[in-house]
Structure formats: C-alpha cells, structure tokens
Amino acid sequence: MKRLTFLFLVFLLAMMCAVLVAQEPPASGARRGGMRGMQGPPASGPMLDIANKLVDAINKQDTAALQKMLASDAVFLDEDGHAPPALNWIVKLTAGTPAKQIEISATHSQMWGDAGWVSFNYTLTETFQGQPKTVKGTASIVLRKPLDADWQIQLVHGALYQKVAGITQ
Numbered sequence: 601m602k603r604l605t606f607l608f609l610v611f612l613l614a615m616m617c618a619v620l621v622a623q624e625p626p627a628s629g630a631r632r633g634g635m636r637g638m639q640g641p642p643a644s645g646p647m648l649d650i651a652n653k654l655v656d657a658i659n660k661q662d663t664a665a666l667q668k669m670l671a672s673d674a675v676f677l678d679e680d681g682h683a684p685p686a687l688n689w690i691v692k693l694t695a696g697t698p699a700k701q702i703e704i705s706a707t708h709s710q711m712w713g714d715a716g717w718v719s720f721n722y723t724l725t726e727t728f729q730g731q732p733k734t735v736k737g738t739a740s741i742v743l744r745k746p747l748d749a750d751w752q753i754q755l756v757h758g759a760l761y762q763k764v765a766g767i768t769q
Contacts, residue, residue, distance in 0.1 A: 640708035640719070647709030647718040650743065650751055658702045663694045671744070671752035679737075679759035689756060700726040714745040721761075736761040 643651060650669070657665040667690060674686040693700060702724045709718040719740040726733055742755040 641710055643707035643709035643718055643720070645709075645711070646751055647711060647716050647743070648707060650741070650753075651704060651707055651709075651718050651720055654741075655702055655704055658693045658700060661694045661699045663690055666690045666694065669751075669753050671754050674753050675755050677755070677757045686753075686756065689758075696726060698727060700724055715743065716745075716751070717742050 653665070653669065656662075657669075667687070670686055670690070675683055676686040676689040677683055693702075702722055704720040704722050707718065707720040710716060717740060719738065721738050722736065724735050724737070726735075737758060737760040739759075740757045741753055743751045744754050745751045
C-alpha cells in the first residue's frame with residue numbers, strides 16, 4: 601500500500617509539472633530554466649498558510665511542529681532523486697546553533713478537494729564551520745487532507761539553485 605501511495609504521489613507531481621509546462625509560453629525574451637521558468641497560480645489559502653507555517657517552524661527550530669505537519673508515510677526527495685527519511689529533512693532544518701533562518705518567495709499553489717501542492721523559492725542562512733553561509737533553492741510540497749484532520753505533507757522535493765555555464769544565467 602505504501603508503494604502504491606508513493607507511486608500515486610510521484611504521478612501526481614509529474615502531472616502537476618506537465619500542467620504547468622502546458623500553460624501559455626513565457627513572454628518573449630523571458631529566460632527559462634532554474635527558478636525563472638514558467639509558474640503556476642500564486643499561492644493562497646491553506647497552501648500559503650502551510651508554507652508560512654513551515655518557515656515559522658524552521659526559524660523557531662520547532663521540530664515538533666514540523667513533525668506534526670508530516671504524514672506518517674511522507675517522502676522527501678532531494679535534487680538527485682534520493683529519498684532519505686522525511687524525518688532527516690526535519691532534523692537538518694531544525695538542528696544547529698544559531699538557528700537556521702529561511703525566507704521564501706515566488707510561492708505558487710493549487711488545490712483539488714483533499715489534495716494540493718505548494719512551491720516556493722527559498723534562501724536559507726546557517727552557520728557552517730563557524731561561518732555564515734547562505735544557500736538558495738526551490739521546494740515543492742504535495743499535501744493531502746484526511747477526513748477530520750489537518751493538511752498533511754505527503755511529499756517534499758527540494759533542489760539547490762545551481763549555476764551551470766550555458767544553461768542557467
């Protein structure tokens with residue numbers, strides 16, 4: 601059953617990406633690739649609230665709040681397609697002194713009854729080997745709303761922003 605749920609979520613994420621790509625092309629002269637490609641609808645309602653709750657929990661190092669947002673069978677996919685336990689994702693975001701600080705922008709989302717997604721660009725500042733470091737990336741989150749329960753994160757995909765000569769600008 602878990603394998604079927606995982607495959608359904610991957611299929612749902614692929615379908616959402618296909619819908620976004622099929623929408624109108626970018627304006628003439630628009631750059632493609634990286635975090636500057638085509639976009640979905642602006643985030644609103646419960647999906648925007650969830651993105652903001654994530655930011656608040658990370659900035660406060662509130663591991664319990666993030667754990668409460670995860671479904672018991674949640675999956676985290678990194679930019680290489682690895683699927684480390686979602687709990688590891690939470691621990692990495694909430695561990696360390698001083699606390700990591702995250703800011704999000706370019707939020708987009710969509711909902712279909714008891715399912716939805718939210719994506720955003722992020723800037724995460726942390727201390728690494730005694731020095732402040734900032735990383736940028738993008739995250740996509742698929743959620744579902746069980747009967748009589750809060751929205752739960754089913755799938756998180758995160759990717760770091762990378763500059764590749766000749767491909768990204």
